[in-house]
Amino acid sequence: TQLLEQSPQFLSIQEGENLTVYCNSSSVFSSLQWYRQEPGEGPVLLVTVVTGGEVKKLKRLTFQFGDARKDSSLHITAAQPGDTGLYLCAIQRVGGSQGNLIFGKGTKLSVKP
Amino acid sequence: IAGITQAPTSQILAAGRRMTLRCTQDMRHNAMYWYRQDLGLGLRLIHYSNTAGTTGKGEVPDGYSVSRANTDDFPLTLASAVPSQTSVYFCASSRDRYNEQFFGPGTRLTVL
Numbered sequence A: 001t002q003l004l005e006q007s008p009q010f011l012s013i014q015e016g017e018n019l020t021v022y023c024n025s026s027s028v029f030s031s032l033q034w035y036r037q038e039p040g041e042g043p044v045l046l047v048t049v050v051t052g053g054e055v056k057k058l059k060r061l062t063f064q065f066g067d068a069r070k071d072s073s074l075h076i077t078a079a080q081p082g083d084t085g086l087y088l089c090a091i092q093r094v095g096g097s098q099g100n101l102i103f104g105k106g107t108k109l110s111v112k113p
Numbered sequence B: 001i002a003g004i005t006q007a008p009t010s011q012i013l014a015a016g017r018r019m020t021l022r023c024t025q026d027m028r029h030n031a032m033y034w035y036r037q038d039l040g041l042g043l044r045l046i047h048y049s050n051t052a053g054t055t056g057k058g059e060v061p062d063g064y065s066v067s068r069a070n071t072d073d074f075p076l077t078l079a080s081a082v083p084s085q086t087s088v089y090f091c092a093s094s095r096d097r098y099n100e101q102f103f104g105p106g107t108r109l110t111v112l
Helices: none
Strands: A004-007 A010-014 A019-025 A032-037 A044-049 A055-058 A061-065 A071-076 A085-092 A101-103 A107-112 B004-007 B010-013 B019-025 B031-038 B042-049 B064-066 B076-078 B087-094 B107-111
Touching: A004 A085, A010 A019, A019 A085, A019 A107, A032 A071, A044 A055, A044 A061, A071 A085, A101 B042, B004 B087, B019 B031, B019 B087, B019 B107, B042 B064
Parallel strands: A010 A107, B010 B107
Antiparallel strands: A004 A019, A019 A071, A032 A044, A032 A085, A055 A061, A061 A071, A085 A101, A085 A107, B004 B019, B019 B076, B031 B042, B031 B087, B064 B076, B087 B107
């Protein structure tokens, strides 16, 4: 059972368009992280959201944590080719290996000039 | 420059051979991790270490072993490689197990 569902799986858009990608879970989680992975590199943390309803902005990227703490979204305004990459959401595991991250499968974004 | 280094960058390996992937960090982070990334399956945790001298099993530990003799190094060993271990392997570290994880550049391993 996949704990985190990301959608869409793939997204190809033109430069200047807006887009939103989603991360959903059937379970409530305490915090969620968004990472971006560029081709041939490791993931890099973009943001951590911890409070239900929280909105964080990072230049043209807006991250939202759902009120029920079971979902999150990433909105990119006026996408640029440099935004191309794999966007991953991750939550921290509870229980025996508490603190370890569980990743979604990601949304692969391609922004064409 | 502070960060995580992994070696080798890529490797082609015959099935049945032993292989150690190296990972070193210079950030004095307590926690370190090994993931594998496969198309359609995402990033999956193989083993982790919350502090030097301790290790733990992740989601997919079978066929892999790790050691953490000191803070900086966290090698991953495949005792007898099999084709299903063909993957891209990422090492990561964090100040402690609840903090941001920093990833290395990855090792692309092909087992034939």
